[in-house]
Amino acid sequence: MMVEAGGLVEQRKDTMTMRHVNSKVRYVNKTIKKLRCKKRKRPVVPRVPRLLQELFVSCREVFKGPGNVPPPFDVDKLRSILDRMKPEDVGLSKNLHFFKAAGAVTGTPRVTYTTIYQCDEFSLCIFFLPANAVIPLHNHPGMTVFSKLLLGKMHIKSYDWVDQVHSEDPVPPSQLRLARLKADSVFTAPCDTSVLYPTTGGNIHQFTAITPCAVLDVLGPPYSKEDDRDCSYYRDIPCSAFPNGETTLSEEDEGDRFGWLEEIQVPENSQMDRIEYLGPQVAENSL
Template identity: 65%
Template sequence: MFIRLLLIKKKRCKRKVRIQVKRPEKLVSMTLQRLFDSCQQVFKGPGTVPSPSDVQRLCHILDVMRPEDVGLSKDLQFFQPNSVVVEGNPRVTYATIYECHNFSLCILFLPETAVIPLHNHPGMTVFSKLLLGTMNIKSYDWADPLNSDNHDSPSKLKLARLKANRSFTAPCDTSVLFPTSGGNIHEFTAVTPCAVLDVLGPPYSKDDGRDCSYYSDTSFGSSSNKEEFPKVEDDGHCYGWLEEIEMPQESEMDGIPYGGPQIDESIS
């Protein structure tokens, strides 16, 4: 296999998931190359959102992508339920396939029970393709997007509309979120070991004002300050109160080199 995931025994008998990458001499995935070429054309830079036809174009490519297109296999020990025992909060690992000013391609590896806490994607359009495993995705959009960044609010709580809260099992369709819709604030919880291919346009950049913020959520109706917010009509939607928090410890990730099929930039 091109990417092998191993258990390494550490000091004090603590175990940590580590991914060992073996780079092939030459390997090309036409589907991955097609995705890269399309991203080069679709993402125009910060402040822009892909057109509906371009969103559909990328989804058509991602929907048919297989683990083998990025050098993975469901037969790897890492992806067998209960095969990896980790003490404490399992850490998420990521491998960057490609990154530029306009977009990035990366793979997230989540051990069983691992969580990527509730976080946002400011000014970004994000395509997430679950390649392996079963994952629960919970996502929100601000009920009032125009005032979501109002730091002068009398309360730290802000009302958000629940977009999704359910489990997905690979293979499944690609999920897409936009700067102000589609579940821009979301949380991943690995029901089984998972691999997710993420396409971000543009990528996170603290220097450009696209830093990641984290949130805790409380079900609607449990806040004593709800009178300070606009009245919520009975529109059939579920709501929650979100409060920005410091970066949770479990949000820290370990980066590794990408060792799967390569991208040829010269033909773009």
């Protein structure tokens, strides 16, 4: 999933649109009781939820920049934190109007996103998908991504390339490439965190919201056009549609499902609206 320029997301600078979008997703507001005491009190500094701060600190320790894939121990550490996280840890609630929305939506539902924190090594962001909204099939070049479905019900389809291609020998955009299907299932929150790696784990995936959803994503490193981590989009075609496309598969591949992926231009429904993050802030000076 995108966080900045170069693919899946685009920041909307139209203030009217931003105001309209922001009205769809609101955070939990705590009621402040009036104090009867006449003495002036010191301002109360909101506490960062423990798990959100733990996630932030662990990300700073785990992600070492481009070209580095976290070892299994660190992956398990981050996954354990995310598995325990709840919507309230980022200021959300299932009682918000957005997650109770019902009825037909006019036109193509737009996805919105907000960034909790971002640096060169990693980013923390939340994606909000109305019912029937789609984040098209896209890749995550050189990235390790943790996805935690916080709220809602979502269909996820993901692929990995059967044969990896080196950067010095790129594949023409029009050429079909064989990919192994890694996931094609419906997930309902709360559920376990999914992890994808630069070449495994379902690096190319698509999200389709069945109900309004919120997904917390940890990307390490984030997308960066300047660092050749731009996003590509694909359409998938069942292998049965190409009976003459013979491919030699090993015995280990027997029983697996495959698809042909073709790179396409940036789809219109890949554009997203960015909103301000209004949830709990992480404490950057905690280290």
